[in-house]
Amino acid sequence: MKFCIETDPKNSWYLGTRKFDPLKIDKSETIMYQGNGYLGIRACAEEKNLQEKRDMFVAGTFDSFDDEVTELPNLPDILNIKFEIDQKIFSLSNGVIKNYHKYLNLKNGELIRQFDWIIDQKRIHFKFSRFVSMSDVHLFVSKVEVESDSDVEVKITSGIDGQVSNSGTQHLVEGDRRLYDGKIIQLRERTQRSNIELIFNVLHKIYVDEVLLNSKPHIQMDRQKIAGDYQIKLLRGQKLLFVKYANVYTGIDSDVEEDDICDTSIGDIKQHSLGTYAELLNKSARAWDLNVWQRSLVKIAAADITPQVAINFARYQLAANTPPDSRMNIASKGLTGEGYKGHTFWDTEIFMLPYFIFTMPEIARNLLRYRYLGLGGARKKAKSNGYPGAQFPWEAAWPTDGETTPPWGSADIVTGEPMKVLSGFLEQHITSDVVIAVMEYLYASEDQRFAKEMGYEIILDAAKFWASRLEWNLSQKRFEIDNVIGPDEYKEHANNNAFTNYTAHWCIQKAIEIVKLLRNSDPEMYDELNFKLDLDEVYQDWLAKVDLIYLPRPNEEGVIPQDDTYLTKKKINITPYLSDGGHAKIFKKYNLQQVDNLQVTKQADVLLLLNLFEGHFTQAVEQANWDYYEPKTTHDSSLSLSTHAILASDLHLQTKAYQYFEQGCEVDLGTNIGKTTQGLHMAAVGGIWKMVVLGFGGVRIVDGKLRIEPNLPDTWDSLQYQINWHKSLVKVFVDHDTFKVEVMGNGIEFINHGKIYRIAANSKLELPIEIQVEVND
Amino acid sequence: MKFCIETDPKNSWYLGTRKFDPLKIDKSETIMYQGNGYLGIRACAEEKNLQEKRDMFVAGTFDSFDDEVTELPNLPDILNIKFEIDQKIFSLSNGVIKNYHKYLNLKNGELIRQFDWIIDQKRIHFKFSRFVSMSDVHLFVSKVEVESDSDVEVKITSGIDGQVSNSGTQHLVEGDRRLYDGKIIQLRERTQRSNIELIFNVLHKIYVDEVLLNSKPHIQMDRQKIAGDYQIKLLRGQKLLFVKYANVYTGIDSDVEEDDICDTSIGDIKQHSLGTYAELLNKSARAWDLNVWQRSLVKIAAADITPQVAINFARYQLAANTPPDSRMNIASKGLTGEGYKGHTFWDTEIFMLPYFIFTMPEIARNLLRYRYLGLGGARKKAKSNGYPGAQFPWEAAWPTDGETTPPWGSADIVTGEPMKVLSGFLEQHITSDVVIAVMEYLYASEDQRFAKEMGYEIILDAAKFWASRLEWNLSQKRFEIDNVIGPDEYKEHANNNAFTNYTAHWCIQKAIEIVKLLRNSDPEMYDELNFKLDLDEVYQDWLAKVDLIYLPRPNEEGVIPQDDTYLTKKKINITPYLSDGGHAKIFKKYNLQQVDNLQVTKQADVLLLLNLFEGHFTQAVEQANWDYYEPKTTHDSSLSLSTHAILASDLHLQTKAYQYFEQGCEVDLGTNIGKTTQGLHMAAVGGIWKMVVLGFGGVRIVDGKLRIEPNLPDTWDSLQYQINWHKSLVKVFVDHDTFKVEVMGNGIEFINHGKIYRIAANSKLELPIEIQVEVND
DSSP states (O other): OOOSSEEETTEEEEEEESOOOGGGHHHHHHHTOEEOSSEEEOOOOSSOOTTOOOOEEETTOOBOOTTSOOBOOOOOBSSOEEEEETTEEOOTTSSEEEEEEEEEETTTTEEEEEEEEEETTEEEEEEEEEEEOSSSTTEEEEEEEEEESSOEEEEEEEEEEOOOOBTTBOOEEEEEEEEETTTEEEEEEEETTTOOEEEEEEEEEEEETTEEOOOOOEEEEETTEEEEEEEEEEOTTOEEEEEEEEEEEETTOSSSOGGGHHHHHHHHHHHHTTSOHHHHHHHHHHHHIIIIITTTOEEEEESOSHHHHHHHHHHHHHHHTSOSSTTOOOOTTTTSOSGGGGOBOHIIIIIIHHHHHHHOHHHHHHHHHHHHHTHHHHHHHHHHTTOSSOOOOSSBSSGGGOOOSOSEEEEOTTTOOEEEOOHHHHOTTHHHHHHHHHHHHHHHHOOHHHIIIIIHHHHHHHHHHHHHHOEEETTTTEEEOOSBOOSOTTOTTBSSOHHHHHHHHHHHHHHHHHHHHHHHHOHHHHHHHHHHHOHHHHHHHHHHHHTTBOOOOOOTTSOOOSSTTGGGSBOOOOGGGOOSSSTTGGGGTOOHHHHHTBSOBSSOSHHHHHHHTTTSSOHHHHHHHHHHHGGGBOOOSTTHHHHHHHHHHHTTOHHHHHHHHHHHHHHHHSSOOTTGGGOOOHHHHHHHHIIIIIIISOEEEETTEEEEOOOOOTTEEEEEEEEEETTEEEEEEEESSEEEEEEESSOEEEEETTEEEEEOTTOEEEEEOOOOOOOOO | OOBSSEEETTEEEEEEESOOOGGGHHHHHHHTOEEOSSEEEOOOOSSOOTTOOOOEEETTOOBOOTTSOOBOOOOOBSSOEEEEETTEEOOTTSSEEEEEEEEEETTTTEEEEEEEEEETTEEEEEEEEEEEOSSSTTEEEEEEEEEESSOEEEEEEEEEEOOOOBTTBOOEEEEEEEEETTTEEEEEEEETTTOOEEEEEEEEEEEETTEEOOOOOEEEEETTEEEEEEEEEEOTTOEEEEEEEEEEEETTOSSSOGGGHHHHHHHHHHHHTTSOHHHHHHHHHHHHIIIIITTTOEEEEESOSHHHHHHHHHHHHHHHTSOSSTTOOOOTTTTSOSGGGGOBOTIIIIIIHHHHHHHOHHHHHHHHHHHHHTHHHHHHHHHHTTOSSOOOOSSBSSGGGOOOSOSEEEEOTTTOOEEEOOHHHHOTTHHHHHHHHHHHHHHHHOOHHHIIIIIHHHHHHHHHHHHHHOEEETTTTEEEOOSBOOSOTTOTTBSSOHHHHHHHHHHHHHHHHHHHHHHHHOHHHHHHHHHHHOHHHHHHHHHHHHTTBOOOOOOTTSOOOSSTTGGGSBOOOOGGGOOSSSTTGGGGTOOHHHHHTBSOBSSOSHHHHHHHTTTSSOHHHHHHHHHHHGGGBOOOSTTHHHHHHHHHHHTTOHHHHHHHHHHHHHHHHBSOOTTGGGOOOHHHHHHHHIIIIIIISOEEEETTEEEEOOOOOTTEEEEEEEEEETTEEEEEEEESSEEEEEEESSOEEEEETTEEEEEOTTOEEEEEOOOOOOOOO
């Protein structure tokens, strides 16, 4: 695979670059992002650069500016350190830079940047190192080592700079700035409308040749800004070490009482500053190992190291962007950039949740609890549209906010008329997507407590919405769903989008099953939910409607019509418009209305339905639809590629599968600069794990049962991964000859090529690999 | 004088620099500011630089963020032009810069910046030229000429970038972005709380070797941002000319109906774009000549050109920062920076207004009308403090806002307790300062219409405030004014500050005179004002109180006590704390409370009283107070120096006078970087004109009469200036032998060394210069 950054053939944890390219600065800032899900910082330089995008976010701190929808505010900069050497301000564009090397160690989350800066015949060596702690979510530690080949005066200015914004929009209101104990620099702010308190502390320690200087900062204050400056005479050959300890606390932190955050934050920074950088990094690295690497192990043996780098990168970013608090969820860009305002989409349920369901079920549970907490907002949305039940928001922020899709987009450039963003109104399949995710979690975890406390209520209330959303077609004598946007967002007013109809129908089916189950097995629980949701009444409605819902069946060629009119539209050759980087290329030729009249699909739509509803359609139908839709799909959404890779793998289209796998890994890691400025494509990141484990590893939940049918790529020697199933850990090893499954914990069952295998508790099973002839694709 | 920029010994209109110094970037951006009083733009580069402060303001567009006091918002950037040459982003810190030269032509307001940029063995010559039009306040025109010594691909991105803020604080809410006629790029925004609509238009024209290209912009949009980009193949030897026409309109413009601003702005930019850069610049230059240079002519003949540069600079900045709309006033930093939020202080009345009263009376009238429009706010302030009448705000923004001094300043850095800003509460002399300015304007202009429509009401209502503000001291049997801040802001709770008591007393005296005058000469007017202000009643109050107001008289040594306790305080040697750049040096040794207990004065206080009340005190008293207070004054305020220069000149302390003159000119032009980042010190700028014309030129209004007693500095050969007096233009020429006065218009009277001279209409008078022996200072 071709990545925008360097890889190390011997080290799959390494992502690096030896060239500072101002034109690509955004991209590397995104890719080398550091975070722990609570706090996230883009990989900007300590010194400021012109083309940079300097962002730091804390999950959940949503605020709205004026009457705009809520977004995550860019928080005061704790990263910035300004160096002046003999009165010259250090910057990469000033003087000459030699031996530049910036790299992220995915294993322990440490970012290192080192180089020689040559200015006025002096050569100064800088090494910057830093990490966001995985063991203490509030903590960020940074150190700078400086050596010079001649005596120099070093002036360092470092502190907290709240003169930041979201591309010009300011959410924070200035609070106190203070110095504690002559050394702890503190800035307090609050969000303007949501009124969330924010506390930032910084403490510096300075050493020359390992001797701690007793230097008090000279404090500088400006609007929303406080910094200390330090002057050090550095002799030739001496080594200066500058350590910056920083922390962030907010009034919505779940680990601290709101009244205690200031004292706690001060106590913590004092305590942390007793440890060295290395000690604190080691502690964080142990957390990475224990919480992430051991639990989601994937090993690819191949001559090419890039697939292993990609899966390590994916696991790194999923951990670094997942909030540890169930009142928050993973944003479509994580905490890596301003794109999509920190909002959560179906990206979580369909593209990221499988990773957590199979490797860290308690996190999957947290992410689904967010939807439970969001039921109020979902009910509000349903009600405002005239429906009962829960209609989940297309874009979600704080769970109780309800719909946060901006209702209006950019104005039409010529007419000036603002264009309505229809997703928040019409992209209704999100409600099904949540239900699908809840069911998958329940199947895999058998978490009865979650089911009863939250899961069933989500499903039942979603079904209530869907049942009322159905429209009776008198002439056809069936229930239909008109005027929606399906996964293919090129079609803005589709009637009977197959994905939407099938998943809505399935939601109601699941709800019916749950009502039956509860009435039999837990009448007390049923009564409780019945009181809340009027189940007695709606259940009758479901029974009356469920079999009359129109499900677009495969036609004579086996093709499921994407919607009522898709198959009648004009066909074109889409090759010129394939997304090989140039995003939305088709709109250079056609406008949205014209694209609406073509058989062109933005992203997996019917194919995603086939993928999620594995076992509901024959392989022949899968093949027919692949043959039909794949050549019509532009992959203009980063969500498209992983689904295609998995489906191609299922269909044994090995070449296609691997091509899609590579493209899927390259969404962010590849050379296309694209929109990565705005942050990572977290769904594509989740897709990397899906392609490896669900695709090549062959893991699937089929009607609630585990299926494992690996399809190892030819170029790989072996693949090893592990999943959680029914509270047991299942380790899978696949090479071109054998397929080994080992269970730690209770025994499990799984299906392989139609046969059910049962592995006893804490034992292994080895199967031969069924050889599949590659279909000519 | 030593200036931070270069001067040209042959050209007093030139301010330049041949060195790009990132450490001094702020200073030159302020000094080379361009504006017309409506629109003001700092002299930032077209390309972005790291240490820059990129600000553009339109007078009067005040807005408040959260519950902060109102301020002028930094407006979307219409200046920025991004160049990429063969895919390298042009910046001054990238590649090598040769032959750098940036200079402002004060005469026509044109800013030019040229240099060679050497990158990848190519040499590209850039010349940037631009101006803010003085003939059409909405218009800004910029051109860039590019030549290269090899064939290059030039990419230019230019438009309107609203991703700006006031040091992080955002006032503007995104509106439409649009392209008109395929070429006019428009951004609309509005202020968040004050809801002022803002329209920005940009139109580009591109020529290669004088041939206009028919290039349509490729539009890029981002949050609060719209730009066009253009790709041009430039061959070696060809000349690229890029012209950017831009305009700004707001919903509060007085020259356009609010509903018409969009159409007007579009029509205007179309119309203007028919003219060449040179044509539009010429039109603007004619306006500069006619409106500014001819009307405020000052010519200094001296070997040293810097005094002439300073006076040209002062006249330039006064014109470029004075709003053409009487609902607005000159901010203490003009439109040149974010400092003091665009608020107006007594700086206008005491330090800038004399320039306008004597050279452009109609502008002085506008500036005083602003105070008339502010009577509502002043009454609100008085009422909130429990007084009747008008108490003018210490800081003023939109006239009806009333007091806009931020009530709270920074928190104490150690305790975190926010510190109260007392000026808004206690610095009450502003109410007298307004009255003094009104009277000076009336004396000089004899503008009866202003007096009756506005002036008298201001004075009467101010007197009403002062009379009620007086406190009866039972034991002393006199009225006192306790707990104020006088001009010396080191003393925060002074009792009977001489400046305050004398000026308050004088206000009441003037009010009494006006009542008498109106009762006699214009009973109808009197009845009207009586109805508004209850004059019958308050007049009795004034009469009863006026002679009982305590006026601190000179003591045995002739010294007027600055306040009740000043003379009893400890004396120190202030030499180490003199403001030679290091601002507020005294606070490095003493805190405010300690300074309060010292005989140390921040700025002219008693001395300013003597200066303003010329003729009320003997020369012996002036001398005694000079001898007493001058050595105790740190000049920590930029308002101090001009008063000292004028008083020293009056006392014939020629060396001191010239030293203070130089320091006064160097406040902004000098080498001290100081706080010029935040904008110019407009009071010091006004002070330059005061020092030349009132000081060395010897012009003064004494008890309503014109006095002219020049004191030409030894190093000057001659001084020529002109003033308006009683609607006539008075031209004065002074050299070391003679003193000529020429009147254009009706005859006038003036006093010179105790004698009254009368010059007939349109005639001249020549007097010998009285030789004054320099007192040994």
